[in-house]
Amino acid sequence: MSSPSKHRSKKQSKFKRLMHKRLPISKWLPEYNSSKAVADLIAGITVGLTVIPQALAYATLAGLEPQYGLYSSFVGCFIYIIFGSCKDITLGPTALLALMTHQQILGRNTDYAILLCFLSGVVQLAMGILHLGVLIDFISVPVTVGFTSATSVIIAVSQLKGLLGLQFESGGFLDTLKKVITNIPKARVEDSTLGISCIVILLLMRKIKAINLSPSRKGLKKTLWLLSTSRNAVIVVLCSVAAFILKQYQLTPFKLTGKVKEGLPSFKLPPFSTEYGGKNVTFIEMCSDLGSSIVLVPIIAVLGNVAIAKAFASGDSIDATQELITISFANIFGSFVGAMPITGSFSRSAVNHASGVATQFGSIYTGALVLLALSLLTPYFYYIPKAALAAVIICAVIFMIEYEVVKPMWRSRRADLVPAFATFALCLAIGVELGILAGVAVNVLLLLYPSARPQLDSEVITNGSGFSYLMVTVGNSLYFPGVEYIRQYVERVAKKQGGCSMPVVIDCRYVLGADFTAAKGMCSLSNSLSSRGQPLILLSPRASVASVFRNAGSSVVVVLTNSELDTTLQNITGQVPLLVINGQEKRQTPPPNYESLRVDDDVTEIVITDEKNTTPLLNRNGNKPRSNEVNNT
The missing domain is CATH 3.30.750.24 (STAS domain)
Incomplete structure (x- = not known):
């Protein structure tokens, strides 16, 4: 019988494991020190310089005013410090979720994006509590490849409008592509020149960190790395300064972002009803308008976040349920400050990792920098050229097109190319939501085909x-x-x-x-x-x-x-097999008289007798676990 002290010790150990699992901050905070604090400070500020221009760009991509991108960029940072299980992940707006949000609020108001953020968090929380992360397993790698590649193409094409200074209303991918082509003669030379120049410079700056330098020039190497990492911020700042100077001379050659609402967002309940088009829309009607995105957006968000966590796990196991719960809290509380749906960003997480982040505490500096930008810098966001933001988005998404996986798929299992290309084509043709559902359906059919x-x-x-x-x-x-x-x-x-x-x-x-x-x-x-x-x-x-x-x-x-x-x-x-009688194989066909053959649970008995003599010529017994009976033949 165990003593009370041992029993108490086991309970305490179990509680400690649970705390470490559900509140990861309780695991790493007691071991925090000054060296980790310095590493987190550097990484947090570096990521902050990346997230601010991206947030402004992704808000524009989602069809929202620029400040909503910043509203979406700080709550997740603070939530992840407490509940996040991977030090490298940074939560915030992404191009993929911005595109999916845009498709839902097209022709509607901002309240739909905020409600979608809240409902995404609720769905993710329910999935986490019910351990429904297994649903993510139904989205295979080929489907994911087709989906992300298609969304990258859709996003890049959608940004050609801002890059070239065009003005038109469009629907899906095909409609946008058609109108871009037909409106090219109307492209503004100034915006086109600026946008294309920004793309070229961004791509060159992306490469400068890979320049081989001698070990003695370590300082220069770090400078080039920092310049490459913060390239989006550098381009946006330089273009904004140029636009500001030109504005002082009454020159406005570029289309600018325009007025951005100043100050921090107010903390309030997400909108459960709204008004647009001259009528009141109830919560049920809003949910009906959002449709399948209420389920698809949170699933895609979790899929991306878990994939990032696995990529940076360094061999450690990832608790998908904990990541589900963390993202759910980030989206639920984010909706109280006007955020759109968020998830982990692969590009910013890569920057965080490369910056040498030590713990999840690095996110607090990123969040603080975003709040600082909202408090002090919003008047200057007016001067950001739209072409520069379009260039930032295009340079971010073109590397999401996963063309390099086609060759290994072809070599390993060509059938996997079917759901990949089907998802890619259908996302372009009928939209990303229906496209990914159709891609999953194609993949399931391929799985069922060997059974059929x-x-x-x-x-x-x-x-x-x-x-x-x-x-x-x-x-x-x-x-x-x-x-x-x-x-x-x-x-x-x-x-x-x-x-x-x-x-x-x-x-x-x-x-x-x-x-x-x-x-x-x-x-x-x-x-x-x-x-x-x-x-x-x-x-x-x-x-x-x-x-x-x-x-x-x-x-x-x-x-x-x-x-x-x-x-x-x-x-x-009723046949008798080859038998070994007196050391010789003989075939008894037909037997003198096949009297009986009974195979029951306990004994197998074969009795062969002569027609005139009932004395058995052969009697063989043995245990066989089978039951059946054959009459005289």
Whole structure:
């Protein structure tokens, strides 16, 4: 019997593990020191310089005013310090979620984006509590590749409008592309020149950190790295300064962002009703308008966040449930300050990692920098050229097009290209939400196809005992999609190869599973074959498969070994196999008198007698776990 002190110690240890799991800050904060604080400060400020221009750009992409991007960029930082399980992840707006948000608020007001943020958090929290993170597993890598590549193309094309200084209203990807092409003659030279120049400079600045320098020039190398990392902020600041100077001379060659609301957002409940188009819209009507995005947006957000966590985990296990709960809190509380849906950003997380972040505390400096920008810098956001923001977005998303995976997919399994290209094409044609649903459906169909059309082989076998039978090998599981296909195949080859009386044996060694429909289908096949004198036997099924047939009440004969198969064939056909009598193999066909053959749970008995003499010529006993009886032949 354990002592009270040991019992108390176990409870304390269990509580401590739970605290470390659900409140990761309780694990790393006691070990925090000055060196980690310095590393977090540098990383946090570096990420902050990246997130501010991106937030402004992504708000524009989502169809919102620029300040909403900043509203979406600080709450997640503070939440992740407490609940986040991966030090490298930074939460905030992303191009992908901005695009999905834009498609939902198109023609509507900002309240829809804020409500979508709140509902995304609620759905994510429910998934975390109910451990429904398994739903993410249904979105395979090929589907994800097709989806992210398509959204990258859609985002890049959508930004051509701002890059070239065009003015038009458009719907989906195809409509936008068509209008960009038709409106190219109307492109503004100043905006086009600035936008294209920004893209070229951003791409060059992205490469300067890879310049090989001698070890003695470590300071220059760090400077180039910092310049490359903060390239978005550098471009936005330089373009804004240029626009400001030109404005002083009454020159406005570029389309500017315009007035941005000053100050911090107010903390209030998210909008559960709204007014637009001259009518009041209730919460139910808003949810109906948002449709499937209420589920898809949070799932995509979690998918991206878990993928980032795995990429930077450095071999550590990732608690997907904890990440779900963390993102849910970030979205729920973010909606109280007017945020749009957020998740982990791969580009900013990579910057965080490369900056040498030590703990999740680095996010507090990023969040503080965003709040500082909202408090002091919003008047200057007026001068940011739209072409510069478009260039920032385009340079961020073009590297999300995962064309490099096509070659390894082709080499490893070409069928995986089908859902990848299907998702890519459908996202471009019918929108990202329906596109990813269709891609998942295509992928599921590919998974089900082997069950619907399993590999089947057949051959006539004569074993060592002299019994001939038709062996049909099933190369996949016995599930309902393939039952009718297997049945038709077996009946066809049974007639063609097996004659009218040859037993049919289905080799189940490679069958990993079965269901009730399969059990009933095999029973029906057995009855059909038996009606023309062909018995059906299942050979060597797994215990789980045999259990399905047994519990479904199937009358199909099941044998586990080849020796049992020989005995059962002898039982059914009434033939006597090759026997070893007096050290010599002899075939008794026909036997003097086949008196009886009984195989029950305890004993197997074969009795062969002479027609005139009832004294047994051969009596053989043995234990066999099978039950059946054949009358005199």
